[in-house]
Amino acid sequence: MDILEDNNVKLRAVEPSDARLIYEWENDSSVWHAGNTIEPFSWHIIQQYVENATVDLFQARQLRMMIDLKDERDNPFRTIGSIDLFEIDPLHQRAGIGILIHKEQDRNQGYANQALRVIIKYAFGVLFLHQLYCYIDSDNQASLKLFKNNGFEVTGTKKDWIRTQQGWKDELILQLIHHSRDEESSNN
Numbered sequence: 001m002d003i004l005e006d007n008n009v010k011l012r013a014v015e016p017s018d019a020r021l022i023y024e025w026e027n028d029s030s031v032w033h034a035g036n037t038i039e040p041f042s043w044h045i046i047q048q049y050v051e052n053a054t055v056d057l058f059q060a061r062q063l064r065m066m067i068d069l070k071d072e073r074d075n076p077f078r079t080i081g082s083i084d085l086f087e088i089d090p091l092h093q094r095a096g097i098g099i100l101i102h103k104e105q106d107r108n109q110g111y112a113n114q115a116l117r118v119i120i121k122y123a124f125g126v127l128f129l130h131q132l133y134c135y136i137d138s139d140n141q142a143s144l145k146l147f148k149n150n151g152f153e154v155t156g157t158k159k160d161w162i163r164t165q166q167g168w169k170d171e172l173i174l175q176l177i178h179h180s181r182d183e184e185s186s187n188n
Contacts, residue, residue, distance in 0.1 A: 009067055009111050013053065014064050021079060061087060065084075067083060080106045080111060097134050099112055130177065132175070136171065152174040158170060
């Protein structure tokens, strides 16, 4: 199996044909809270983003991969979401991570878990990062479970960090630190 695949999902680079889908997702106000977005993106901005998606990830300091479902009979590759590495820091060998499974019907099917496992292997095995981190609303139990089940640990809390219509929410910081065999053997 390819390093960018798991049972049901395959991660792939952003293609120009993804512009319409990314435009739709980025302008869906129901998911804005997860990315701290407060305004829509123009078609022009999305087109520019897609055109520049091929820039070296260490230069751009970000990488977006599309999440495709494999081997569906009616549509062999259906794109269901994206997974991002952001603020890639080559000196400190770390990156932030975010994931979106857009449609409700595709959530809670294990696809996000598979995509997260794939990007973790890629980040540590190909990019040679030392750690991944993410920020999650304290009440987002599904995301907390997803990341904790993949080895991420809560390492901090930003109190009253996110303002919502219902009041203030805390935001949790989660980290996954990769310990190579060399590091493990030198620590013993």
